[in-house]
Amino acid sequence: MLAISPTDRVFVLTGAGVSAESGIPTFRGVGGLWRNYRIEEVASPHAWRRDPRLVWEFYSMRRKVAASAKPNPAHIVLARLEQNLLERFFLCTQNVDSLHEQAGSRNVAHMHGELFKSRCDTCSRAPFRDTNTYDPPLPKDGCPRMGVSASESHVI
Numbered sequence: 001m002l003a004i005s006p007t008d009r010v011f012v013l014t015g016a017g018v019s020a021e022s023g024i025p026t027f028r029g030v031g032g033l034w035r036n037y038r039i040e041e042v043a044s045p046h047a048w049r050r051d052p053r054l055v056w057e058f059y060s061m062r063r064k065v066a067a068s069a070k071p072n073p074a075h076i077v078l079a080r081l082e083q084n085l086l087e088r089f090f091l092c093t094q095n096v097d098s099l100h101e102q103a104g105s106r107n108v109a110h111m112h113g114e115l116f117k118s119r120c121d122t123c124s125r126a127p128f129r130d131t132n133t134y135d136p137p138l139p140k141d142g143c144p145r146m147g148v149s150a151s152e153s154h155v156i
Helices: 014-020 045-050 052-068 073-088 100-105
Strands: 010-014 089-093 108-110 118-119 154-156
Touching: 010 014, 010 052, 010 073, 014 073, 073 089, 073 100
Parallel strands: 010 089, 089 108
Antiparallel strands: 118 154
16 A cells, blocks of 8 residues: 655656556557557658658547547546545656546646647647547548548647
């Protein structure tokens, strides 16, 4: 059991391992995403300019997997810890899934963005919630926030 005094502040950093138990593939482990894709091919501004279709397909695949995943006991325990410690608890994650939030965490800092948020790379609108998986046909011309397709938009 972890003893936390009334004056202690707790910082937690999570990575791929915490969501792996929920079925989210890691990046470098056995069956990891970077074993099938080079990061430069699917997760960089250069990749977007070179092949937006491949980037959309990669993120749509990741969204499908994450959408079916459920929080595991680690996510739930961290949410409870946050509820007990309130402002004395800080949760930072390298994960882009929303499993911490689904477990009940309310104040999560996402280091690498959020899989279910998009932003248009041609307008100045703030990132917005986007749960679409963009199955083929992929989006075309325009901003998804405006209710039209989105080849000029991308996941952040």
